[in-house]
Amino acid sequence: MLETKNLNSPKIVYLKDYKIPDYQITTIDLHFHLKAEHTTIRSQLAISRYLGAKPSPLVLDSEELELLSIKLNGQILTEKDYQQDTKSLTLHSVPDQFTLVIETRIYPQHNTALSGLYISSNNFCTQCEAEGFRRITYFLDRPDIMARYTTTIVANKASYPVLLSNGNLIAHGDHAHGDHFAKWEDPFPKPSYLFALVAGTLSKIEDEFITSSGRKVTLSIYVQPHNIDKCEHAMASLKRAMAWDEQVYGREYDLDNYMIVAVDDFNMGAMENKGLNIFNSKYILAKPETATDTDYQYIEGVIGHEYFHNWSGNRVTCRDWFQLSLKEGFTVFRDQQFSASRGSPTVKRIQDVNHLRTYQFKEDSGPMAHPIRPESYAEINNFYTTTVYEKGAEVVRMLYQLLGPKGFRKGTDLYFNRHDGQAVTTDEFVRSLEDANNADFSQFRLWYRQAGTPELHASGVYDPKKNTYTLTVKQTCQATPSQSHKDPFHIPLALGLLDSKGNDLPLRLAGESTPIAGTRVMELRQAEEVFIFKDIPHKPIPSLLRNFSAPVKLHLNLSDEERCFLLAHDSNNFNRWEAGHQLAVKILLNLIRDYQQGKPFQLNLTFIAAIGKILTGNEPDKAFVTHALTLPSEHYLSEFMAIIDPEAIYQAHRFLRQNLAENLKDSFSAMYESLRQTDPYRFTPKDIGRRALRNTCLGYLMELNDPDIYHQCFQQFIQADNMTDTIAALSTLVHTESPERDNALHIFYEKWHQDPLVMDKWLSIQAISRRPDTLKIVKQLTQRSVFKLTNPNKVRALIGAFCQHNPVNFHATNGEGYSFLGDYILKLDPLNPQIAARLVSVFNLWRRYDNKRQILMKEQLERIANVSKISKDVQEIVIKSLN
Incomplete structure (x- = not known):
């Protein structure tokens, strides 16, 4: 147990102790x-x-x-x-x-x-x-x-x-x-x-929205006067969200006005205060010259999220803070649905799953692991987590799958009507879905009570004599802090079986008279389930966990050739991407092992050929192609390692990117040129996909360390008429030793140093550079006038970006990255405990690194613990990390 001279355990609040207030x-x-x-x-x-x-x-x-x-x-x-x-x-x-x-x-x-x-x-x-x-x-x-x-x-x-x-x-x-x-x-x-x-002193833009019942609602967005030209996209997003919520959930706005205010200093993204939303400026202000496509998408999603809270959070709210996912998980699911309707549903699903697996799965495997409805907390601010939000949304998504769109809508209608004006619990949310559909989700409620990421181990056997395919699925879940035993979850497993041409086979279980075409959703309830599919004419290739139908880790032994087949032919586009993604994971993990054992790296020509086909194919969704070409992140790869080795991950990742670039150079160059912009900037799914794919090709080409390509990249930086293409070029130049790098950073600063949000991009780009002198540069940037320790956006942009998104440099074996973070946690804690606590979470997985790094990270945690005055925000995380 932890013994320090100044750190006493903070007071713990327990769900079991809840009682109705006396007044x-x-x-x-x-x-x-x-x-x-x-x-x-x-x-x-x-x-x-x-x-x-x-x-x-x-x-x-x-x-x-x-x-x-x-x-x-x-x-x-x-x-x-x-x-x-x-x-x-x-x-x-x-x-x-x-x-x-x-x-x-x-x-x-x-x-x-x-x-x-x-x-x-x-x-x-x-x-x-x-x-x-x-x-x-x-x-x-x-x-x-x-x-x-x-x-x-x-x-x-x-x-x-x-x-x-x-x-x-x-x-x-x-x-x-x-x-x-x-x-x-x-x-x-x-x-x-x-x-x-x-x-x-604020300026505003104003518009109106006519509700389905004919009421006029005045819409106002307030900003600092110099930002008044950056509000049109936010206003358009708000009107789209209002119309969508009426159409999909039957929820009409209830006041005569709806106001949004953008502020520069804000701990969160935005806040759904009734009728007067307060937003971090980052999620309101946008015009093509200053905001990227990603910024535009985030603004639309966050605007929708806070508006949807008017019903799922405001009209029906939480009884206590243990029920936080009641409003947040449900509303994240709603904003994900809304964003998916605005572009490619497949690409939106890929983005959401990538975020979940990169950050929430890591949270589930660390000392802060907790159910989406926690049993206790010392500081509630520490539970505004990816588990409560994103995993909470996945739990609601599973209910949506189990009930279907019509059944889920019946359930939510009952929930809103039954509990309007009340403060309720997650149980009452689930009960409304049950009562409206005559369903029983008793076992499903374990998702609210049990922490951790379930793992599915699947295997299939084909019997050519009986024409049957037997699928066996076992589920397990590792112990988490305070929960050593896990009961089996109720898990929807969406699947298909593909024939030799990539077509979905009709699926009929024993006892069924009529086969079901396309995707089937099987419900797992036991530790082991066996499904026997009849009338399967030949050995199929299984496509499991379609659309990521549950927040689980799937273990399925497929050959490289089978994964390439799925990448080329699966009728479910999410699983097409997933097949290539998991093949890349397998290849990268093998390269990591080679590096650790001192073996020379070996090319995987099967994978390179598969990526080449995707790149040169006729896939119309360019955003999908972009994701298919994007390798698994270094953070995600660390989830597959018992002992995380940042240097080996980095070297393997770099090798595969460089070899894809070398072997597919002509294809990347041809695609880059073919997608050159000729029209003015437009925020449409087609244009977003085109820019994303073109800039992905540029990123690969920049791996070749070719002076001509450096010049080409710099020309894009100079000539771009939108921030998406400008930032894409600058983001690749910043890794290099080329003269274009320093020139571009200087030009960017001179042009935008008066715009705080654009300067956040300038800070972050330098913080995540893979150059070995990055920490030195980051320290210098903390002394610049564009950095302000009391502004959360600046802290996240520079310190957070380096410590959370630059693993190879942050985890340098000299420990300088760790002491740098420790210094800033101690500086921030007296000023803003919430932001300090977010940063100290970077140390949560210290036990999963090698001995030397463990010692260095533990020293920083103990150093923080021994400070005479420490906030309970930081204190709770430090205690759990060390104990």
Whole structure:
């Protein structure tokens, strides 16, 4: 066990200890007086004891509040009437029903944690999820306290002309001494984490949306004045999301206005506050010259995500924070559906699965492994994870597969209608799906309770005499922290069997009279399942886990030739990609072993020929071809190694890329030229795919270390009329020692140094360079004016990019990368514990590295642990990592 002089275990909150609160708050009337030097808040709370609750003290949450006064039913309370500490305010004796008026003072200009009310670019804004409202006023700051909010904001009119909060504007006007006010009323009860306030100098674009029932909704996007020309894509995305949610889920928007505000300093991507979404500027601002195709896609997806929360999160919310995936997993699934409808569903599925397997699978195998509904936590901010979000979405996707589109829609309709205006649990979500479809998901609920990634071991035997194919599937799941035993999961396994021409064979099980054509979904419930398919005329090639029908690891022994056959012929495009991807994994793992054993690398001509066919074929979906040509990431490859060897992974990866480039040079060059842009930039699936494939070809060609190609790449950098092509060229030049590299970085900086989001790209590109001097460059960049330690985007762009996305340099055996990260975790923790905690998670898998690296990483963890003051955000992760 860990023994350090300063690190005591933080207080643990357990799901099993949940109880209904003794008090409810039905209304809250807030009055803010915003000033540059401080802000005063008066809150008037209508409080009543829950029916049947025994008399007990009222304990209100608080953090960094300066108490000015308290009145209970109009009577001023003195210090003998209450008890106050740094985390709470306790009133020992209160009546069954009463009004409480509290005045507080806070200092937003000093709030570097960016939780509660803070200042970003001279504008006031809030972030209250998960527990930020207690930094604004004393409150029962928990999601099952749902109240109706009225908010009055007073501020200097010249300094803060725009005053926004949740709901509808019901009054506004001028006050004395240059002040003005705005009063907002939200007609829907909501938890405190959905409260929002924004005040400052902002410009807006405005549009409208007519709902299916004929109501007009005013849409407004507020940004800093100099960014007003970068909002059109966000507005168009919002209108598409609103129409899609009406069509697919029958959900109509419920207020007269919908507002979005973009801020530069934000811990998260965006926040779904009722009627007033606050976004990280990164997910709003876009025009072709400054934003890449990926930026455009992320903006559309995040806009959709936060809008969809209006029902899956706001109208129906979480009972407690253990239920976080109730809103996040469901809403991620909804935004994935929305994004898939906007382009290639196959490509969107590939992107989502790649992200899940690269990051969430790693989380499942580390010390922070947890179910999508955790049983305990010390700091809830640490559970905004890929497990809760992306794996949570996969669990909802499995329910969608098991019920079908119509059954799932019936279930969600019942869920929204049954629980509108309530704070509920994941069990109530699943129960609604069950009740609407007369289904039983008792075993399926294990996905909410059990951590870890299940593994499927599949094998098939063909009997030519009986014309049967017997598929045996065994499921296992490794032990995770606090869960040594795992019961079998309920797993939908989508599959097909292919004949010699690549056609799907009709599938009939014993006892069935009619075969089913195409993909079948088999339901695994036992530790071992056997399926016998009848009337199979010859030995088939199995295509399993189609569309990644469950978040599992599949082990299926196929030959290289069989995988190449699937890559060429599988009717399921996701599995076509998967066949090539897993073949590349196999080849790379063999190369890694060769490197570790000192053997010379060997070419795999079968794989090169298969990639060549994909490259020169007539596949119309260029985005799909791009993904088929993209090798598994170094991070993903590490998942297959008991002891992670970053140097061996890097060398194997580089060798295969270079040999693909050398052997397919003419094909890459021809494809690059054929996809040259002639028309102005357009954000369409076809154009996105064309740019992606062209830039992938350029990336391979740049592996050849050819001065002529360096020049060609630099010309693309100079001549590009859009950020996608500019960044693609710069991203490949940055790895080289060529003079074009430094020239391009200088030109880019001179052109864009006034644009913070574009400068984030400039920082990240240099941070992930594979050059051996990268850490030295990163350290120098931390001293540049474009880097700001108090801005989360800057930290993620530079420090996060180097430590999380440059494994060969970060894991250098001299340990300098580890000490660099340790230094910045200690610098960040007093300023912004949430961002510091994200960074310390990079050390989570330290035990899976070689002895030398283990020692070096452990030294940094113990160094952090022994600091006299450490946030519970960082503390929880350090304790779990070390223990």
